[in-house]
Amino acid sequence: MTESPTRGPRVGLFATCLMNVFRPNVGFSAVKLLEDAGCSVEVPANQTCCGQPGYNSGDYDAARALARQVIETFENYDYIVGPSGSCMATIRHDYPVLFQDDPMWLPRAQALSEKAWELLSFLADVLHAAPADSHYDGTVTYHDSCSGLRGLGIKGQPRALLGEVDGLKLKEMEDSEVCCGFGGTFCVKYPEISEKMVEDKVRNVLATGADTLVGGDLGCLMNIAGRLRRINAPVKVFHTAEVLAGLADGPGLAGAAKESD
């Protein structure tokens, strides 16, 4: 589809399940960033889940059923963009695999795969956009979510974009690339192991002295934020998009720590 010079690409926003229920602000941040960069953004009402829970549980039929729904809903957009490395890696990498023996759906899965982007890499790599006049007062540490990092090569883009934010200091944590222990259903199937992993992650977050943690996947962020809150650690947690869009106000995910006395 050719883009007219007066109108930017037509983007279908993939409203991930966790974002839709737990953090609508991430959705609005995504819309703002995309529109600021010249996209026309639509949010199709017929969307639900990308199918990853079924795929990773070994129920490939269920995953295909969901994938077909996503393909039908989004295939007419120039791009499908979502604020999650995990969901977008599923659409980008797993859909073509799921339909590899299905001559009817494979081309459609491949076509969607080619225009599926995680939000921040889309902003940086496709639109070459910089956040407009955003400001954040604080020291931020960034957690590399695994699917985004290893599935989609997201590493430098969010850091570069955060570097454009006025007032924001980025402080790297040790082992930022190590899994936080979320892992979808893993965190509830193996809670003790997940606890150990998120404990390690939180220790590394706290060691930076940063007052804010950001990342690109709400699953990881809810896990880490929930743990930080459980131990009453005064670190705010936001999705990177919220900070970039200037919408990271308030206490962040899981609310604020209690004032200690």
Next chain:
Amino acid sequence: MTAATNAREAILNSVRSALRRGPLDDARRAELDARRPHHTRPAQDEELVARFIRKFESRAGTTVRVASRADVPAAVEAYRADKGLPAHAAVGAALQDLAFPGLEIHHDPAGISETMAVSQALAGIAEPGSLMMASGPASPITHNFVPDDHVVVLDAGAIVGHFEEAWEVLRARAEGMPRATNIISGPSRTADVEQTIQLGAHGPRRVHVIIVG
């Protein structure tokens, strides 16, 4: 015998059926036997002897360079005296052209109480900085592993760049592959107790290379 034959055939058939084919035909076999791989070799831009020394010493090995083979006994004696070792050693017959005055030597395998051995290396490999020892009547394997101190004579001209060139040295031997080819990169070490590196686990505590030429 039949059980053994059966197992062999069963495994090979299982491999072939998994690969969905029968035995390869002669043409394909000949093609595979003629295959000469050319894998990537890590780039090197260092003079071979210098690189060998740098790499070998980086793993707690020691080296000394002498002008000629005639200087080897003095270098051995200097090492022995420096370490305060008893004046006897197992010396490979490959070095029998040399006299070691003051040192009681034998050419037999190293026994359990052997303190020092002196060996001739077949080649050095500059890439990792390793010695290549070929076993044989004149180079017992036990000399490489049993004594606490292992002194190795290496001709500077026998240092090659990459492993692949060392294999060419082996292939060029009239007697073919040695029974044991020992590539030695320094003293024996272990990190099995809390990842703490400790030298002299089972093999030599010290390996000293006398580079000739």
Next chain:
Amino acid sequence: MEIRSKEFKQRAVFAIHDASLQQALGKARGGFVGKRAQQAAELPEFEQLREEAKNTKNHILDNLDHYLERYEAAVTAAGGHVHWARDAEEARRIILDICKRVDAKTVTKGKSMVSEEIGLNEALIEHGMEVVETDLGEYIIQLAHEPPSHIIAPAVHKTKDQVSDLFEKAHGGPRKTEVADLVNEARRVLRDKYFKADVGITGGNFLVAETGSSIIVTNEGNGDLTQTLAKVHIVTSGIERVVPTLDDATLFLRLLARSATGQETETYTTISTGPRRAGDLDGPEEYHVVLVDNGRSKMLAGRFKDMLRCIRCGACMNHCPVYGAVGGHAYGWVYPGPMGSVLTPLIKGLDNAYDLPNACTLNGRCASVCPVKIPLPDLLRELRHMQHQQDITPVMQKRALQVWRYVATRPKLYHALEQVGARFLSAIAKNGSIRRLPLAGAWTDVRDLPAPAGRTFLELWQGKRGQK
């Protein structure tokens, strides 16, 4: 070794609360990861070598029968013997027969994961032989009567204090507390064993078809003393470990030490070709290789062929956060970590190791460091799929997936339920989070649940833009 992978969950929880184990794992983790990263960074060709290694392994596997036959012919020409074992039982019997024929009393062993896989030690001991593990790590766990917890660092789960205790008990006092003294003590004790050994058993990192050689790679030199001083040398190896030429072995050698221990090279790389020759003064009088299939040839057929590329470096477990949390014993069989979570269900049965493929966050770090690029997370997911197909997946989970699918393929119903959920969770939250949630204890026992704002994004979006 009896498989105990069904107890994974209990063993994992036990491991997490084992202070000594956690101390030992903590020390190991940083070292392996940092050293490997440094080695990879110092070799500009590293990524290219990984790609070549993957392709070369694939070539070998596609022609495995030929290379095995060629290898066998070359071993025989060098005066050695090749034995073929379909399964663990057959492998044990072959080795027992050799040991009995030479009336073996003492058997020394270099580190060999295949010998663990086939349960060799138990069989030899049962027949009255003294079996001595000579790799320091293996020796430590032999004294502790434990299996290895790591494929290259078998005693990585032991602290120095625990080693001190084990040595004092086995060798008598005074108790040594310094690493150097502990290592020296093992050196002294094991020296005698090497010299009196009748049979020395080692693994084989690579089997070279060109020359009929087996290659072992060690740091300690124990494998060399084991195979040189015994009257008989037996190599145990999987059929997939054959490589066509020395040059092919080199490709993997360049990756192995760097990936495993983060060394440029290990101290000893030993190429063994046949038994002692005329005129030789030392070396074994007999040289045997036992080629073990034990499920490998069947793996060649499908998706799991990729797993046969494994060169047993252990990088996947060194980089696995789950392994890092629970250690190797939780996995319940010989091979732990990501590679073990693929191999164990395939060798021992999907239903005997349900948890192993599932106890993984699919974070992909293992695959990113694998020197032969095995797509471990994809293989683990594939095992989950097989479990699902074969009804090994717990019934509750299958039901939950069916319900999820029903709802998620009906957007209106899905959104309605999301809205109810968002309102409910928002209503019971305090200060933005939920501390306890009935039926969600697995989440809230560990962490708070961040609370929703009350309305879903799609609801709010339609409110804002829907009219437009």
